Amino acid sequence: AEEVGGGDKEVVREYFNNSGFQRWKKIYGETDDVNKVQQDIRLGHSKTVENVMAMLTDEGPLKGVTVCDAGCGTGSLAIPLAKEGAIVLASDISAAMVAEAKKQAEEQLLTDSEGVGPVMPKFEVKDLESLNGKYDTVVCLDVLIHYPQSKADGMIAHLASLAEKRLILSFAPKTFYYALLKRVGELFPGPSKATRAYLHAEADVERALQKVGWKIRKRGLTTTQFYFARLIEAVPA
Ligand code: SAM
Numbered sequence: 251a252e253e254v255g256g257g258d259k260e261v262v263r264e265y266f267n268n269s270g271f272q273r274w275k276k277i278y279g280e281t282d283d284v285n286k287v288q289q290d291i292r293l294g295h296s297k298t299v300e301n302v303m304a305m306l307t308d309e310g311p312l313k314g315v316t317v318c319d320a321g322c323g324t325g326s327l328a329i330p331l332a333k334e335g336a337i338v339l340a341s342d343i344s345a346a347m348v349a350e351a352k353k354q355a356e357e358q359l360l361t362d363s364e365g366v367g368p369v370m371p372k373f374e375v376k377d378l379e380s381l382n383g384k385y386d387t388v389v390c391l392d393v394l395i396h397y398p399q400s401k402a403d404g405m406i407a408h409l410a411s412l413a414e415k416r417l418i419l420s421f422a423p424k425t426f427y428y429a430l431l432k433r434v435g436e437l438f439p440g441p442s443k444a445t446r447a448y449l450h451a452e453a454d455v456e457r458a459l460q461k462v463g464w465k466i467r468k469r470g471l472t473t474t475q476f477y478f479a480r481l482i483e484a485v486p487a
Contacts, residue, residue: 258446259343259377262396266344275350278324287476294477298391298420299326301470303334305418305483306387312336318385318412319371320378321393325351328371329358338371339385345375378405381412388413392479394421394455398448406458416485417464423471423480424449452480459484 266274277288277295284292306312313335319328322340324347331338332355342348352373359368378390388409397405410417422428428449435447456466463486470481 258396258398258401263343263377266342267346271344271346271350274347275324278326290474290476294472294474294479295326295392297472297474298479298481299330301472301481302327302389302391302418302420303330305468305470305481306331306389307334309416315387316385318381318383318388320381320388320390320409322351322373323347323392325354325371327389327391329355332359332368332371335368337369339374339381339383340371341374341376341378341381343375343377348373348375379408381408383412384414385412386415387418388416389418391418391420392422394419394450395447399450399454402448402450402455403458403461406455407462410459410462410464410484416467416483417459418481418483419455420472420479420481421450421455422447422478424451424454428478452482455480455482460487463487 273288276284277292306317311334312331315336317331317336317338319331319338319340322328322342325340328338328340328351340348340351342351351371355371355373359370378393390409394402394405406417406419409419432447432449459466464484465487466482467485468483472479472481
């Protein structure tokens with residue numbers, strides 16, 4: 251049987267260790283050297299992170315809550331979570347991404363002298379299929395775009411198996427309009443389109459969750475000009 255992620259996964263790992271790392275570090279950063287499209291994606295992504303923080307803190311304070319941030323990128327979510335006192339495991343398939351996330355966390359999370367400051371997240375280089383253990387909450391933002399629907403079901407089931415209370419996922423929604431946009435994008439691929447992007451129908455994600463006994467409790471949507479993300483919070487049914 252083909253490994254989850256298959257050959258796509260090696261391409262994704264290679265991309266996010268090289269050109270993809272340079273591109274996304276810039277988008278997720280704060281420097282001015284971004285073009286209009288990158289600026290727009292930066293804004294959309296930061297709104298997704300804000301929405302996730304709101305979803306999480308809605309249910310009560312995060313102090314001492316264990317969170318697994320699967321596919322953590324440069325730490326855009328792991329760091330604010332740690333600032334709220336969550337105990338975070340942040341992992342990513344890309345060693346370059348993990349190194350950057352760790353560097354930023356060390357810069358931003360200076361523990362105070364009484365030792366009551368944020369807990370430094372634990373950072374690990376591993377693909378999310380290799381994650382194990384149990385966490386109150388598992389979060390996986392903007393990673394499903396690298397999974398075709400045939401692999402997405404297994405990925406969602408695995409993440410749900412790690413979560414005790416809730417699972418938060420974001421993905422690019424497959425609606426007619428976005429599917430069309432993507433097709434146009436494929437007809438005119440730009441130089442930075444090194445990996446394939448997969449859109450997902452919300453109904454398919456919902457079905458994958460139902461199969462393993464989970465249901466969607468909250469939904470959110472972030473759209474800017476070039477960034478679209480459906481956000482869902484799932485809980486055991
Ligand atoms: N979640 C982060 C955020 O929202 O800021 C990063 C999103 S970025 C678009 C996608 C990330 O997923 C990259 O850092 C990439 O290396 C990671 N990734 C892709 N496939 C993965 C896999 N199978 N296991 C773990 N990480 C993966």
